[in-house]
Amino acid sequence: MQMNINLRAWTVPAALLAFWWTLTAAGWVDTRLIVPPGNVLRVAGTTLIDPVFWQAVLFSAARDVSGFASGALGGIALGVLLGTSRWAERLIGPTFHALRQISLFAWLPLLSTWLGYGEGAKLVFIALSTLYPVTLGAFEGVRAVTRHHAEVARVYCFTRQQILFRLILPAAAPQIATGLTLGLVSAWVATIGSEFLLANWGNGLGNIIIKGRAAFNVELIIVGMLAIGIVGSLLNHVAARIERRALHWQPRH
């Protein structure tokens, strides 16, 4: 059964690959634009033994993780604040929701004007992209804490700190986890995006693609795209495993 599902999942990529190979092998398309799969494989081979590529992977991943971590911490703090204090929600909530309407990439010109093209601007951008979904998740989670459980905390004379760490955060954990998962996806998009748009400085998977385009090296562009996809899925996979472990107390559906 498991085998069948796996095979079925590979049907579409295999068909696309066969279609791509047929197009280029038969010479129906301009092979400078739509390059043959074999060439991509060859360029992938040379790229994978190039230390610069691995440096790019490392830099992109590090940027992603550090931007994500600061955005996630900020998002949880902000979400908990908005969820627990009606006063804060009235004061900050409307501004937060209004700022959310500004497309993320519209921040880049302003950020690069202020912070230049270095790591600073990229990290702030990635953190900002993580902040929104995590804040919303944490906010929803805190709102979902039941009055019944809050009364239990009162009966057992919980301190403010205990209310935060033993009631609110664990109760909100499922929604926070959803927010973090969305935030991780958004952070990876922002990482690559910032490397594209602030490409003058530094190394990263985004820079590799930009380099490929500058050199009209379509094979390198495709290799970069595949690498971005693979690293992104790996990050999500790790996150999903951590989430499953953290929420093991939930009934499986």
Next chain:
Amino acid sequence: MAHAGTLEIKNLSKHYRVKGRPLAVLDDVSLAIRPGEFVSIVGASGCGKSTLLRLLIGLEGDYQGEILLDGQRVAGTSLDRGIVFQEHRLFPWLTVEQNVAVGVLNAPGGQAEKRTSVQEHIELVGLKGFETAYPHQLSGGMSQRVAIARALVSRPEVLLLDEPFGALDALTRSHLQQELERIWRAEGITAILVTHDVEEAVALGDRVVIMQPRPGRIKRIVDVPLPRPRERGSLAFTAIKDDVLGEFAPAPRSALKSPSIERRPPALDWQFSY
């Protein structure tokens, strides 16, 4: 062993404000409960029995009159009063053991002492072996046992029970009623049980307090001078149960007892016969 508390309720009244107008929920309730006594409170919904319990635990405040535990005025929640709600209210992210330990989180005493108390109370409610289970893996009856252990683990002076078995099936309920009686005796604690199940009230209470609604007040207090464990089939038990049930009869009892019941015309009396 816990010290059993003496609870005194003197001229207790409570109002809610509904659309700016005061609505009386409890009106001049007075009740003295002896240390180690088991008092059942029965009444129809809306008679303020749950509000009374919430005032005793300290989840509601702002009342007139006095609630005294061992002579001290009750203000807010405290670990000297434990409560079991109708819903088990366990934290789903904690195991059985961790949920029970919530009860001693802010209790005085060392970690080792608390661990021993948690273990003892898990055994007391008959859940040895389930320490590492999560609430979603437990049945309703087992969850309620955990809730009882959590309420007792800090060794409070008074145990308050707010329709604790109301959501359970009949078999589990009667079994847990016997268990509660055993636990109450083992702990030597003062217990107050709010219920709408008259049989439960009579089976467990030394006294049954009957409340009536609008505004909530005490209608009558019935003594249950029967030896424990009580035989529910016995004549004496049934007599007390009927006496309490009589207080809830819609018509005055004299009217019900009158022998001359008017017969309706036969056509209206028709029903299926099997």
